[in-house]
Each structure stands twice: as C-alpha cells, then as structure tokens.
Amino acid sequence: MAVGIALGLLLCRTAVLWQAQLDLGRYATQLLRLGEEAAAETQRVLREANASPVPFCSDADIARLRALAFRSRYIKGVGRLREGMLACSGTLGRLPAPLALPPPSLTGPAGLRIHSGISLAMAPQLQATVIQSGNASVVMGTDIYGGVVPAPFGYTVAVADRDAGRIVRGWGDELDLPASAVLQGGALNAGGFLYRSACSPQVALCAVTRISVAEALARAHTAFWLFGVLGGALALAAVQLGVMLWGRQQPLERRLRRAIRQGGLTVVYQPIVDLHSGAAVGAEALVRWRNEQGLPISAEVFVKVAEDRGFIGEITRFVLRDALGELGAMLQRVPGFRINVNVAPSDITESWLLDELRRNLRAARVPPGQIGLELTERSTAERAVAVDAIARLRQAGHRVYIDDFGTGYSSLSYLNELNVDALKIDRSFTRTVRPGAEAPSIVPQIVEMARALNLDVVVEGIETAGQAEYFRAMGGQIRGQGRYFAHPMNARDLLAWVYARRPPAPAPAAAP
Numbered sequence: 001m002a003v004g005i006a007l008g009l010l011l012c013r014t015a016v017l018w019q020a021q022l023d024l025g026r027y028a029t030q031l032l033r034l035g036e037e038a039a040a041e042t043q044r045v046l047r048e049a050n051a052s053p054v055p056f057c058s059d060a061d062i063a064r065l066r067a068l069a070f071r072s073r074y075i076k077g078v079g080r081l082r083e084g085m086l087a088c089s090g091t092l093g094r095l096p097a098p099l100a101l102p103p104p105s106l107t108g109p110a111g112l113r114i115h116s117g118i119s120l121a122m123a124p125q126l127q128a129t130v131i132q133s134g135n136a137s138v139v140m141g142t143d144i145y146g147g148v149v150p151a152p153f154g155y156t157v158a159v160a161d162r163d164a165g166r167i168v169r170g171w172g173d174e175l176d177l178p179a180s181a182v183l184q185g186g187a188l189n190a191g192g193f194l195y196r197s198a199c200s201p202q203v204a205l206c207a208v209t210r211i212s213v214a215e216a217l218a219r220a221h222t223a224f225w226l227f228g229v230l231g232g233a234l235a236l237a238a239v240q241l242g243v244m245l246w247g248r249q250q251p252l253e254r255r256l257r258r259a260i261r262q263g264g265l266t267v268v269y270q271p272i273v274d275l276h277s278g279a280a281v282g283a284e285a286l287v288r289w290r291n292e293q294g295l296p297i298s299a300e301v302f303v304k305v306a307e308d309r310g311f312i313g314e315i316t317r318f319v320l321r322d323a324l325g326e327l328g329a330m331l332q333r334v335p336g337f338r339i340n341v342n343v344a345p346s347d348i349t350e351s352w353l354l355d356e357l358r359r360n361l362r363a364a365r366v367p368p369g370q371i372g373l374e375l376t377e378r379s380t381a382e383r384a385v386a387v388d389a390i391a392r393l394r395q396a397g398h399r400v401y402i403d404d405f406g407t408g409y410s411s412l413s414y415l416n417e418l419n420v421d422a423l424k425i426d427r428s429f430t431r432t433v434r435p436g437a438e439a440p441s442i443v444p445q446i447v448e449m450a451r452a453l454n455l456d457v458v459v460e461g462i463e464t465a466g467q468a469e470y471f472r473a474m475g476g477q478i479r480g481q482g483r484y485f486a487h488p489m490n491a492r493d494l495l496a497w498v499y500a501r502r503p504p505a506p507a508p509a510a511a512p
C-alpha cells in the first residue's frame, strides 16, 4: 500500500512537471512569435519612413509618421533624427530643441540601432525601447507580450546580443538566469524554478517562461490528494489525473466562451468622483471572471484573449446588459450619474453596438447620456473609421471618453480631430505624482491642453490623498478615479457608496 502511494505520488509529480514544461515551451514559442512579428513590423515601418517622398519634418512628413504609427500594431510612435538627435515625431510634432538619444545598446546586422531604457517626453515614467535606422526611429510598445502568459507562469522577452553573450533589455519579469543559459535555449531547472528558453534564429530575441516547482505542483494539488488518499488505487487515480490534465490544457479561449455562455462573468463598478465636491458622478463598469477553481483571472489577460479571438463583443454586450439591469433604477433616481462601459476596437465598427445600447437603454428606461463609452487610443488607429463611429455614438447621446490617454503616445490635437468629450489620463502618469519624484509630472500640461481643447478630464489611478489634493489644486472641473476613493465593487455596494456621498435631498417644504 505504502509503495503504491509513493509510486502514485512520484508518477503524479513527474507527470505534472512534464506538463508544466510543455506549457512553458508553448508559451515561449508564442512569445517569440509575437516578438518576431513586432520585429518584422519595425523593419517595415522604418523602411517606409526612410522612403518618405516629402521634406524632412515637414507637416506632411509628420502626418505620415503619425499615420505609420497608427497603422501599426506594436509600434507606438515614429520619429525623425538628424545627427542622432530627435527632430520631430508623429506624436510631438517638430521639437523646439532636438533631443539627443543615448548611444545604442545594440547595433543589429541590418544597421538597426536599438536604444533601450529611453525616457520619453510624453511618458517619462516609461522605459521605452527606441529602434533607429537611417533618419527614422520607432518607439516600441511595452504591452506586446503581457497577455499571452497566464498566471502562475512568468515570462521575460529579452533582446539578446549573441556576439557579446549578453542580454540587453528584457520585458516582463526580471531575469534571474545567466545570459549564457538563456542564449543556449531549452529546458532548465534552477533555484526551485522550471524555465524554458527559446531564441529566434532571425532576430535578436529570446523568450523565457518560468514557473516555480511549488506552483506547478500546487496547480495539481487536487490530484495529489487523490493519489495520497487512494494510494494503491493507482489506476483510478491515474484516470483522474488524465481528466484533470486534459481540463487544464483547455485553452483559455474555450473556458472563457463557456463562462460567457453559462453566466460565469460578473461586473464590478469603480466610482468616478468630482475632486472638488467629493461626490460620486459616475462609475466605470469592469468585467470580472473567476475560473473553475474560484480564482480570479486578470481582466487584462482574458479581455485580450477575447479581443484577439474576435468575441470581445459578447463581453461588451454582457457588461451593458448587466450594468443597465442592476443599476437602471439608480440611474433613473440619480439623473446626473453616468456608467462608463469599455468598448474594444472591434466594437466601434460593429453596427450592433448602437442597437444594443438603444435596446438596453429602452428596457431600463435610462437616457443615453447616462451611458459613457470608453475607447482606448488603439481603437482610434483608423482615423476615418474612428471619427465616423465616435460621431454616431455622440449623435445617439452618449459621451465618448478616450481611455488610458498617454499609453499610445497619440497627440492631443489628434484627439481634437476625433471630437471626443473627455479623456482619462492613464494611471502610469498619476504614479509620477509622488513625494520625491525625480521629474516633475507631465500631467498638468496634459490637463491644460485638454482644457484648451474643451475636453473633460478624469485622472485614473489616484491612490493617495496627496495625488487627490495635487489634482484638486489645479482648479477647474476635474474628476478622479482610483483606489484612494474606492476599489471596484459590486452593484449593491456601489448603490450604498453613491447614496452616502450624494448631497442630501432638500427637505420637504414646511406646511403653510
């Protein structure tokens, strides 16, 4: 019996670690493929920018650079360099004084120069990677890889200088492997972690995925118990293990589709407050999903899966229906209150969105002005499509917000052309407002420019009293959202929160 239990446990451990290695290998390959796609796009954009038929940094040139960035998936900005100094870019226009780039961290075979850890004028808190060829340069996005690898796996994608045997720059987790191990590729077991490294034969990139042995085993802890308790019933437990491993292998996509069908998603709401009065003026609806084990899956991860696989519309529909279903009565009682719903890039081009909005609003007897729509900068990449879609949403009575402003490096004047109502300043900018910050925050300039363009402003990610006070002191109408005021909460708690912060209803008039 004891031998049976020990053998069962050993077999189980081996199978689980083997499965974890397979998963790691699959994620590393996916990451590398993304990196290769981003590299191919970089080369194409640099080629097109260098083949510009219009004068260097002319208005037409700047518009062209902007169009190149907006048409790209992985590139956030395109600029022009003269004698190693940035002279203009699609985002910043012509610079009053050219900006020097530090020496490249790596020079590639095709004359590409890779500068890592660059602090950008629009987003000084981000450590961007700039790639230069000829008189053109591109800024790479920082969010290329995050959505591929689900918890509890970790990842790093690194620019690798094979000749010098060193890692130049990594995205994702800090690498705690020697460069030689990364460059060699393959499976590794070190310091209590399983690693899988894969390097591209075409470009200077390596992807490393990892999981701690404890985590890998914990993922299978149900099976361990089965083996432990049943011990000698090895065959039965082996069947259980097979079933479990099969379940784990089901891609996130399939599990997410099932969760949508079977009502496995929920919606939470994060209040948006007027920074001067402290009153709740609205809330952002955020979707939530717990997996079969009851563990939360990051919205960032599964929203991306739904976007990539083309079924994000089902989530948007669900959020709209659910939000109006559970908050419709409150919206009727508090007419100035607005619920903001996130819409994905593909949603705004779909005709169902307006129909769905109309239908749900009619059923809830709520006017369209009480539903705001949050579009990310990426949704507006196709200018003509975005202008048209935004106009239709506004004509229908909705307010349109640009979400995460600043992360896509698009310019305020471009937003002006889009004709939106408001912008939400990304929380990475808010984070720069803190005691002892090494550089003054760029947020005041953004707020001022937004106001000059008649755009309302919501500051996202306010986490401290100091940040709330800093933005309040700017005067003028300004709204905020963040954990300092409230974490996202369910509809019932939101109702209590909102009613507690509304000005008291006027007392009934005294009888004559």
Ligand SMILES: Nc1nc2c(ncn2[C@@H]2O[C@H](COP(=O)(O)O[C@H]3[C@@H](O)[C@H](n4cnc5c(=O)[nH]c(N)nc54)O[C@@H]3COP(=O)(O)O)[C@@H](O)[C@H]2O)c(=O)[nH]1
Binding pocket: 270, 284, 285, 286, 287, 298, 299, 300, 303, 312, 315, 316, 319, 342, 343, 344, 403, 404, 424, 427, 460, 461, 462, 463, 481, 482, 483, 484, 488
């Ligand atoms: N298309 C849709 N996208 C959605 C939907 N619901 C969420 N999302 C997008 O997923 C991303 C991650 O969102 P989430 O994990 O829900 O995180 C949100 C907040 O919880 C978080 N937040 C709020 N306050 C703070 C704070 O003070 N500090 C801090 N570090 N994080 C905070 O920010 C997220 C809200 O982000 P945003 O939408 O940019 O305002 C995110 O991109 C969501 O947009 C959906 O239904 N549809």
